[in-house]
Amino acid sequence: MSKTPRAVIAAAAVLTTSVYLSGCGLFSNKEPEKIDPHQNVSYSLKDGTKTAVNAKKGQVLTELYLIDKNGYVVPQTLALPDSKSVAKQALEYLVQDGPVSNLLPNGFRAVLPANTQVNLAVKDKVATVNFSKDFKSYNAADEQKILDSVTWTLTQFNSIKKVKFKMNGVALKDMPVNGTPINAEGLTRAMGINTDTDRVTDITNTHPVTVYYLAQNNKKEYYVPVTKRVSNKAENDVKAAVEELVKGPSPNSNLVSGFMDGVVLLNQPEIKNGKVKLNFNKEILGSLDKKMISNEVLNPLVLTLTEQKGIKRVEIEVNGSTKLVSENGKSISEPVTRPENVNTGSF
Numbered sequence: 001m002s003k004t005p006r007a008v009i010a011a012a013a014v015l016t017t018s019v020y021l022s023g024c025g026l027f028s029n030k031e032p033e034k035i036d037p038h039q040n041v042s043y044s045l046k047d048g049t050k051t052a053v054n055a056k057k058g059q060v061l062t063e064l065y066l067i068d069k070n071g072y073v074v075p076q077t078l079a080l081p082d083s084k085s086v087a088k089q090a091l092e093y094l095v096q097d098g099p100v101s102n103l104l105p106n107g108f109r110a111v112l113p114a115n116t117q118v119n120l121a122v123k124d125k126v127a128t129v130n131f132s133k134d135f136k137s138y139n140a141a142d143e144q145k146i147l148d149s150v151t152w153t154l155t156q157f158n159s160i161k162k163v164k165f166k167m168n169g170v171a172l173k174d175m176p177v178n179g180t181p182i183n184a185e186g187l188t189r190a191m192g193i194n195t196d197t198d199r200v201t202d203i204t205n206t207h208p209v210t211v212y213y214l215a216q217n218n219k220k221e222y223y224v225p226v227t228k229r230v231s232n233k234a235e236n237d238v239k240a241a242v243e244e245l246v247k248g249p250s251p252n253s254n255l256v257s258g259f260m261d262g263v264v265l266l267n268q269p270e271i272k273n274g275k276v277k278l279n280f281n282k283e284i285l286g287s288l289d290k291k292m293i294s295n296e297v298l299n300p301l302v303l304t305l306t307e308q309k310g311i312k313r314v315e316i317e318v319n320g321s322t323k324l325v326s327e328n329g330k331s332i333s334e335p336v337t338r339p340e341n342v343n344t345g346s347f
Contacts, residue, residue, distance in 0.1 A: 055079050056079065058081060058082050059079040059080065059081060059082055060079070060080055060081070060082045060083065060086055061077055061078075061079055061080075061340075061341055062077070062078060062079075062080045062086065062089070062090050062093070062156075063075045063076070063077050063090075063153065063156045063341055063342065064076055064077075064078055064090060064093055064094060064100065064153060065094075065111070065148065065149040065150075065152045065153045065193075066094075066104070066105075066108040066109065066110060066111065066149070067108065067109050067110075067111055067142070067145055067149070068107055068108050068215065068217065068222075068224070069107040069108075069217065070215065070253075070254045070255075071141075071145070072194050072215065072224050072226075072255075073111070073145050073148045073149050073152070073193055073194055073225075074108070074215070074222060074223075074224050074225075074343065075152070075223075075225070075341075075342045075343050076105055076108060076222075076343050077341035077342065077343060078093070078100075078103050080093060085120070086157070087120055087122065087127065087154055087157055087160065088118065088119070088120040090153050090154070090156075091112075091118045091120060091129065091150065091153065091154070092118060093110070094110050094111050094112045094149060094150070094153060095110055095112045095113070095114065095115075095116050095118075096109065096110040096111075096112060096113060096114045097110075097114040097115075098110065098114070105217075106217060106218060107217045107218070111142065111145055111146050111149040111150075112131075112135065112138070112146065112149075112150075113134055113135060113136075113137040113138045114134070114137075115132075115134040116131055116132055116134045116135045117131070117132035117134070118130070118131055118132075122159060122160060125159055125160060125161040125162065126160075126161070126162045126163075126164060126186055127154050127160045127162070127163045127164070128163075128164045128165075128166060129150060129154075129163060129164070129165055129166065130166040130167070130168075130169060131165070131166065131167045131168075132167075132168065133167065133168055135167050135176070136167065136176040136177060138177060139177075140177050140178040143175045143177055143178045143180050144180055144195075146175070147175070147180065147182070147187060147191075148191075148192075148193045148194065150163060150165075151163045151187045151188070151189065151191065152189060152193055152225075155188065155189050161188060162185070162186030162187065162188050163186055163187045163188075164182075164184075164186045164187075165182055165187075171184075189210075189307075190208065191208070192208040192210060192227025193210060193225050193226070193227055194224065194225060194226045194227060195208070195226075195227045195229075196226050196227065196228055196229075196249070196250055196253070197229055198250040199250070200229045203229055205231065205232050205233075206229035206230055206231055206232060207229070207230060207232055208227045208228070208229060208230075209227065209228055209229075209230050209237050209240050209241050209244060209308075210225050210226065210227045210228075210241075210304070210307050211225070211226055211227075211228060211241050211244045211245055211300070211304045212224065212225055212226070212299075212300040212303040212304050212307075213226055213248070213249045213253075213255040213256060213257055213300065214255060214256045214257070214258065214296060214300065215254060215255050215256075216256075221296075222343045223299065223300060223303055223342055223343055224255055225303075225307070226249060226253075226255070228244045230243075230244065235268070236268070236269065237308055238269040238271070238276055238278075238305060238308065238311075239265060239268070239269055241304050241305060241308070242263075242265060242269075242278070242301070245257055245259050245300060245301065245304060246259045246260075246261070246263045246264075257296075257300070258294060258295075258296025258297045258300065259284070259297055260283055260284075260286060261283075262281070262283040263280060263281065263283045263284045264280070264281050264283070265278060265279060265280060266279045266280065266281055266319070266320075267279045271310065271311065274310060274311065274312035274313060275311075275312070275313040275314075275315055275335050276305055276311050276313070276314055276315070277315045277317070278314065278315065278316055278317065279317040279318070279319070279320060280316065280317070280318050280319075281318070281319065282318055282319060284297060284318060285318060291318075291323060291324050291325055292324070292325050292326070292327060293316065293318075293324055293325075293326060293327070293332065294327050295326065295327045298316075298326055298327070298332070298336065301314065301316075302314045302336050302337075302338055303338060303342065306337070306338035312337060312338070313335035313336065313337050314335060314336050314337075315334075315335040315336075316332060316336070
């Protein structure tokens with residue numbers, strides 16, 4: 001089902017109102033930039049307590065796009081050994097039966113076939129991945145998931161915007177098992193992830209917008225990016241994304257949305273200097289508190305909108321008022337920013 005009452009969804013929050021970024025630097029051998037890999041990342045929970053995922057000395061926090069029990073490609077932030085080749089290491093941790101085995105959260109699996117060897121070259125923000133012949137031993141059902149996982153794992157790094165694929169040194173024009181075409185110019189996040197074409201009758205007159213819904217595994221919630229196809233007649237992608245959050249995921253998706261029916265924007269979104277300003281009606285507050293926005297509304301909203309180009313912060317108003325608080329009682333009168341990492345820790 002796509003809508004679930006708040007009593008059922010007690011979503012673990014991954015956002016606070018402060019930025020968890022503290023500078024960035026270049027790795028050697030033309031490896032991509034990574035923002036302060038040794039930071040401690042804190043996330044506010046529903047009851048106001050805090051937990052932290054720590055990158056200890058000799059470790060680096062890295063998002064790996066793994067496959068969950070429902071078949072979705074989902075970011076999971078893990079502390080990996082520090083490396084001069086952090087992007088290549090991230091790929092190596094996507095290999096089944098590889099070094100990620102003891103780190104996998106319950107219900108998740110790696111995406112690349114066992115024994116696959118990878119090499120990586122990065123130039124002009126284009127990453128070229130060269131797989132060994134073992135790469136072609138994957139199941140056909142995983143083909144698009146592999147493209148999604150590799151592309152989104154690599155593009156978490158500031159120095160990578162596009163990803164090209166090779167096998168045994170030969171450029172791949174399509175995937176070797178089921179023939180999924182690969183853009184010769186390289187794949188980007190713009191292609192989407194976990195693409196959902198349900199309810200779409202004419203895909204040629206649509207374009208992709210990625211939103212975040214909630215999934216649950218053993219009473220633990222995590223955020224799943226899903227690319228929806230919206231009409232080319234949509235006024236703007238921010239409004240379209242909000243409408244998709246309110247509409248919710250497909251009925252048989254095993255995903256949920258915390259947005260209640262009737263939530264609408266009262267004005268057109270305003271985007272300026274990396275900030276988007278949204279003015280909602282009171283329905284976004286639910287029925288619990290006249291000033292509180294629940295985590296299962298706030299978090300997917302910020303994750304969704306900061307996925308769009310040029311948006312770094314989200315300012316929220318309700319009927320023109322910014323006197324709002326998050327579920328743990330903290331003021332969100334100032335713009336809310338995206339955390340560096342999503343879905344931290346193991347279950």
